[in-house]
Amino acid sequence: MGASNGSHPKMPVSAELNQGVAWFKEQFAGTVDFTMRSIRIAGHRGALMMVDNMTDKHNVADSVVKPLSAVSGTFTPEALWNHIKTEVLGSVDQSDVDDYSQAAYRAMSGFLLILLDGVPKILAVGIQSFPTRSVSDPSSETSLRGTKEALCEVLHLNMSMLRRRMKTPDLKFETMQVGTVSQTEVSLCYLKSRVSEEILKEIRRRLQIIEIDALLDSSYLIPFLEKDKKSFFTQVGLTERPDVACSKMNEGRVVIMVDGSPFVLIVPYLFYENFQNADDYFFAPFYALFMRTLRAISFVITITLPAFYVAIGTFHQELFPDWVLYNVTKADATTPFPLLVEAIFTYVVFEIIREAGLRLPKAVGGTVSIVGGLVIGQAAVTAGLVGAPMVIVVALTAIGSFIIPSLYEPMSLLRLIFTIVGGFLGIYGIMIGLGVLGVNICSVNNYGLPYTSPLTPFRAKSWRDVLFRQSWRKLQSNRLLVQDMPGREPIEPEDQQENG
Numbered sequence: 001m002g003a004s005n006g007s008h009p010k011m012p013v014s015a016e017l018n019q020g021v022a023w024f025k026e027q028f029a030g031t032v033d034f035t036m037r038s039i040r041i042a043g044h045r046g047a048l049m050m051v052d053n054m055t056d057k058h059n060v061a062d063s064v065v066k067p068l069s070a071v072s073g074t075f076t077p078e079a080l081w082n083h084i085k086t087e088v089l090g091s092v093d094q095s096d097v098d099d100y101s102q103a104a105y106r107a108m109s110g111f112l113l114i115l116l117d118g119v120p121k122i123l124a125v126g127i128q129s130f131p132t133r134s135v136s137d138p139s140s141e142t143s144l145r146g147t148k149e150a151l152c153e154v155l156h157l158n159m160s161m162l163r164r165r166m167k168t169p170d171l172k173f174e175t176m177q178v179g180t181v182s183q184t185e186v187s188l189c190y191l192k193s194r195v196s197e198e199i200l201k202e203i204r205r206r207l208q209i210i211e212i213d214a215l216l217d218s219s220y221l222i223p224f225l226e227k228d229k230k231s232f233f234t235q236v237g238l239t240e241r242p243d244v245a246c247s248k249m250n251e252g253r254v255v256i257m258v259d260g261s262p263f264v265l266i267v268p269y270l271f272y273e274n275f276q277n278a279d280d281y282f283f284a285p286f287y288a289l290f291m292r293t294l295r296a297i298s299f300v301i302t303i304t305l306p307a308f309y310v311a312i313g314t315f316h317q318e319l320f321p322d323w324v325l326y327n328v329t330k331a332d333a334t335t336p337f338p339l340l341v342e343a344i345f346t347y348v349v350f351e352i353i354r355e356a357g358l359r360l361p362k363a364v365g366g367t368v369s370i371v372g373g374l375v376i377g378q379a380a381v382t383a384g385l386v387g388a389p390m391v392i393v394v395a396l397t398a399i400g401s402f403i404i405p406s407l408y409e410p411m412s413l414l415r416l417i418f419t420i421v422g423g424f425l426g427i428y429g430i431m432i433g434l435g436v437l438g439v440n441i442c443s444v445n446n447y448g449l450p451y452t453s454p455l456t457p458f459r460a461k462s463w464r465d466v467l468f469r470q471s472w473r474k475l476q477s478n479r480l481l482v483q484d485m486p487g488r489e490p491i492e493p494e495d496q497q498e499n500g
Helices: 017-027 057-069 077-088 100-108 155-165 197-208 218-225 242-250 271-275 285-314 322-333 339-359 362-382 388-401 405-442 460-464 472-477
Strands: 002-004 034-041 044-051 094-097 111-116 122-126 171-178 184-191 237-239 254-258 264-267
Touching: 017 034, 017 044, 017 100, 017 111, 034 057, 044 057, 044 100, 057 077, 057 111, 077 111, 077 122, 094 100, 100 111, 100 122, 155 171, 155 184, 155 242, 155 254, 171 197, 184 197, 184 242, 197 218, 197 254, 218 254, 218 264, 237 242, 242 254, 242 264, 271 285, 271 405, 285 339, 285 388, 285 405, 322 388, 339 362, 339 388, 339 405, 362 388, 388 405
Parallel strands: 002 171
Antiparallel strands: 034 044, 044 111, 094 122, 111 122, 171 184, 184 254, 237 264, 254 264
16 A cells, blocks of 8 residues: 655656656755766666665666666667666666656655656666664563564564564555655554454554654654543553564554654554563463563552552551551651652652653763662751652652553653642542542543453453463464454444544
8 A cells, every 4th residue: 555645746757858857856956965867778868866875876886877878779768668677677676656756755765766758657766775773672672582673763674574573475564654744654564364454444544644744753643543532541552572563463453663763553552461571471371470460569559659658647647557657757757848748859859860861871871860869869868858768659669660661651640640639638539549540441442442451341261361371372272363352342433533
């Protein structure tokens, strides 16, 4: 599929070479990276066009210019055109283009353009060569036993990494251009026999109606692919691991790759998948159960522990054991601020240190995060600004938030909200907030699927890979696709409206 939602008008290619040369000169006037050369082929006038640093100049000279200059004989323009395509050029990646705008897009993608007087077409030859980052280890999804390859910024290289793992013609790649200015190439990847045609059709529609000037990263697409924008949690998955992308396609999902981004999107994505990790499938099932349970507990502790500490310390001191109440009271007596202000202050300081560690060079970023946290935390306790128990509580929840990287942003916001609610309304307010959060999660419908599926509605068969993971023998013999999850419904009519 070569659809584009750009605003460039179609300009049919003229048989007059001078008209084509004039169009390209006008379009690329004022830029120094566009190269144009006149050439004579068997007595016919022609032109070669390319963008510097996007094509291999040595390959152009050896594989295109020299063979074209050596062509001799008497040909009509059409006969010469066919002779060049079939007998002269050895490149496999070549195609006819009958639209000037599309030809310009090909040139900016690394293709060499060949124009011939008397032929109303342009030959685009794929001789791309531009600087790319080599395949490296995953930076955000490390694994002890899994592949050490991560996706990179080159779309076609990412396609090859998926194809190398899924050697079947059932794996399909569809491409389109998104962005009226950037004309970024976007690819939909899926297994034809596994994907739901209804879901695939809806994803295509949402991508085709996107109105954006420049698409510079895959994350730009997330708001356009989500239906419920009031939820704290995203309904679009994100991964940089090719093995994870292939496993999701094997479950009937659609993987969306964007040229220039090393992260691919996974649609549809369910809430329980945030607690899964690639290592869960490389170790024994009982260990996967332990780790997934640990992640779920960490999630609850991270968003509620500071809130419960502030609520109990402010309104429900009788819930503390005597020795804990003594220490909390002693620490609170030496600080000038109430527990709520201490919690917010400590939380903000931690986020500042974390942000500084992320933005600083790697050589010093880790040191600043660790040493800065220790020094500032100890200094704050010694100066009597915050109590030592509060530092421990915030530090524990901060560490717990790193266990589930995909949920770090919503957990950080929820932790602050619950802390404020607990400081004003106590435990009762926290319980009401947890109820509202549960309703918010359960209300999301993700491409006809409940966001909480298969947790609710419950079906025992669908729990084979949620908290406890069955062995590979059982998983393989009882395959379950995402569209077969309990609670599946046709996509609602309101989904057919534009996601402006």
